[in-house]
Amino acid sequence: MKSQFIFKKDLNDFLGTLSVDNDIYYLADNDAYKKYSANGPSIDISIDNVRANLPLRSFFFNHNEKLDTASLNLEKKTIIFGVKACDLNALKIIKEVYLGGVCTDPFVENKLANTLIFASDCPTPKDTCFCTFIGGNPFAQAYENKSFDLNFSPVDDGYVVDVISVVAEEIIAQAQAFFRDAVDTELSKREEMRDSAVKTLDRINVNYKSIKDIDFKGLAGRKYLSESWKEYCKTCVQCTGCNNICPSCYCFYLTEANAKYRYWDACHYTTHGKVAGGGNARPKIHERFRNRYQCKLNYRKTNFGIYACTGCGRCISVCPGKIDIRDVVKKLSAES
Amino acid sequence: MSQVNPYLPIEATVEKVIDETASIKTFVFRPKQPIAFQTGQFMLVTIAGIGESAFTPSSSPSVKDTMEFTIMKVGVNTEKIHALKPGDTVGLRGPYGKGYPVEKYFNHEVLIVGGGVGLAPLRSLLLTLIEQIEKFKKITLCYGSKTPDDVVYKYLFPKWKEIKGLEIVRSVDKCPENVKWDETVGLVTCLLDKVNADRDNAAVIVCGPPIMMKFATLKIYQQGYNPENTYLSMERNMSCGLGKCGHCGVGPHYCCKDGPVFTYEQLKDEPEIWD
Numbered sequence: 001m002k003s004q005f006i007f008k009k010d011l012n013d014f015l016g017t018l019s020v021d022n023d024i025y026y027l028a029d030n031d032a033y034k035k036y037s038a039n040g041p042s043i044d045i046s047i048d049n050v051r052a053n054l055p056l057r058s059f060f061f062n063h064n065e066k067l068d069t070a071s072l073n074l075e076k077k078t079i080i081f082g083v084k085a086c087d088l089n090a091l092k093i094i095k096e097v098y099l100g101g102v103c104t105d106p107f108v109e110n111k112l113a114n115t116l117i118f119a120s121d122c123p124t125p126k127d128t129c130f131c132t133f134i135g136g137n138p139f140a141q142a143y144e145n146k147s148f149d150l151n152f153s154p155v156d157d158g159y160v161v162d163v164i165s166v167v168a169e170e171i172i173a174q175a176q177a178f179f180r181d182a183v184d185t186e187l188s189k190r191e192e193m194r195d196s197a198v199k200t201l202d203r204i205n206v207n208y209k210s211i212k213d214i215d216f217k218g219l220a221g222r223k224y225l226s227e228s229w230k231e232y233c234k235t236c237v238q239c240t241g242c243n244n245i246c247p248s249c250y251c252f253y254l255t256e257a258n259a260k261y262r263y264w265d266a267c268h269y270t271t272h273g274k275v276a277g278g279g280n281a282r283p284k285i286h287e288r289f290r291n292r293y294q295c296k297l298n299y300r301k302t303n304f305g306i307y308a309c310t311g312c313g314r315c316i317s318v319c320p321g322k323i324d325i326r327d328v329v330k331k332l333s334a335e336s
Numbered sequence: 337m338s339q340v341n342p343y344l345p346i347e348a349t350v351e352k353v354i355d356e357t358a359s360i361k362t363f364v365f366r367p368k369q370p371i372a373f374q375t376g377q378f379m380l381v382t383i384a385g386i387g388e389s390a391f392t393p394s395s396s397p398s399v400k401d402t403m404e405f406t407i408m409k410v411g412v413n414t415e416k417i418h419a420l421k422p423g424d425t426v427g428l429r430g431p432y433g434k435g436y437p438v439e440k441y442f443n444h445e446v447l448i449v450g451g452g453v454g455l456a457p458l459r460s461l462l463l464t465l466i467e468q469i470e471k472f473k474k475i476t477l478c479y480g481s482k483t484p485d486d487v488v489y490k491y492l493f494p495k496w497k498e499i500k501g502l503e504i505v506r507s508v509d510k511c512p513e514n515v516k517w518d519e520t521v522g523l524v525t526c527l528l529d530k531v532n533a534d535r536d537n538a539a540v541i542v543c544g545p546p547i548m549m550k551f552a553t554l555k556i557y558q559q560g561y562n563p564e565n566t567y568l569s570m571e572r573n574m575s576c577g578l579g580k581c582g583h584c585g586v587g588p589h590y591c592c593k594d595g596p597v598f599t600y601e602q603l604k605d606e607p608e609i610w611d
Contacts, residue, residue: 067341069339103578106342276413
């Protein structure tokens with residue numbers, strides 16, 4: 001289907017028609033996903049902002065959940081509106097882990113199958129963003145596995161809308177009143193907007209030019225035994241904020257309470273690698289700190305061919321110790 | 337869409353409990369349905385409402401209706417397991433991971449190096465090998481314990497020692513006075529100097545506490561055994577068993593799905609695998 005165009009003023013009504021059959025969460029002006037209500041006050045859709053604070057995976061893999069297959073058949077589909085490319089790239093890791101491997105996780109699989117993703121461009125990246133430095137872009141691109149359904153790019157007083165999935169084509173067909181084919185000038189304005197976003201990212205990250213798209217895997221592997229990890233983690237207080245807010249972190253703690261429950265776990269916790277009897281694969285802070293970098297830049301790249309860091313910058317924003325992954329990587333790469 | 341819940345165990349009844357040492361017991365479980373497994377693969381044992389822990393069966397896969405586990409009391413869940421009595425129930429989930437590729441050992445010598453309760457998975461392997469002992473050139477078991485009291489399967493060694501084609505050498509780290517011990521006193525690694533094995537072709541299998549694994553493996557490597565034929569049973573925090581929960585990493589591998597049996601070749605270039 002050709003790229004479409006919708007006016008901003010029509011977005012609310014478009015969502016209103018979809019809200020009959022779907023639970024809709026949209027990116028609101030405080031960088032949070034809010035639940036849409038057709039009867040609520042005029043909504044504060046801010047899909048042109050950067051990624052929500054909450055990582056996208058929260059929709060597919062709850063912070064705590066009972067692993068009970070009776071909960072699998074959801075009546076309504078969920079639509080998430082305003083998903084950014086960095087989160088879509090991270091979702092590839094979540095899918096590799098939960099849908100691939102030894103067996104499929106039915107809980108994540110079910111939620112993924114019942115969710116529609118409406119992506120949106122990032123015209124104004126913020127100071128912690130660095131997606132273009134690690135293979136990404138500030139806008140979603142359709143991959144072979146079509147990881148999203150629609151994409152909204154702000155142009156003039158509306159959005160150019162790319163229609164990716166079959167379900168999305170049906171949605172647009174049914175909501176024809178709100179859409180028309182996008183015209184060439186709108187498409188070329190979108191390209192200008194995207195170019196500008198990419199340039200903004202270069203400007204924001206001018207201090208990190210030396211690590212743009214370098215071989216992060218090779219670097220992490222070569223520097224595994226560097227003594228500097230101890231220095232880089234000096235202000236880390238093991239709060240696990242970076243783990244919890246990361247869109248690609250997938251570790252969970254499986255627990256037994258006459259049923260199986262799981263909670264998000266974090267590799268910064270001392271217990272993450274601990275076995276009964278006192279053994280611990282990563283007893284020291286710098287070992288756990290290093291493990292996170294190895295996981296993101298080395299191990300998952302080895303497993304899946306993609307980095308498990310997508311440059312969303314959440315870990316930079318959240319860190320009370322002011323640790324910036326870009327600084328760590330830059331310092332590592334500058335080591336002899 | 338798959339609706340089977342891979343995290344749920346099936347019920348098993350405790351049939352028998354055997355005291356091995358002061359802190360180690362062997363449990364015979366009878367699952368509601370037989371669970372087929374390969375020697376070296378592991379299971380997750382659930383105590384309802386308490387916890388779940390990973391153990392490799394110590395029985396042979398050829399025994400279909402029951403599974404045996406030799407378990408040391410080291411934590412919350414194993415303490416509850418040690419309190420089990422015949423007739424109690426547990427949950428079993430698995431088997432998971434990659435076991436010992438026994439067919440690859442055919443027509444070769446097999447050298448088994450075990451320490452302490454690490455003999456549990458090795459017993460499953462040893463029983464599997466004994467069942468078809470004519471297929472192997474020679475089997476050697478080097479087993480080290482802390483003291484003579486800490487030897488597991490004391491009641492099996494006399495029978496094993498009579499088996500033709502199986503050589504057994506044992507050591508204890510120390511032997512208290514008044515305790516009879518006719519065999520070696522020293523670390524299990526010193527037994528490696530006593531065995532005469534074909535270092536180019538022998539399959540070497542190592543399982544034990546991490547410190548023993550480290551020094552035994554390094555010695556085996558120094559002695560010239562082939563890392564591709566050296567099989568290590570690694571211990572990590574294996575929770576989901578399915579390569580998803582992220583706890584049991586060994587470099588880029590997950591112990592639960594890529595192991596627990598790894599060749600040394602797979603791991604030797606990963607830094608700090610022993611710590």
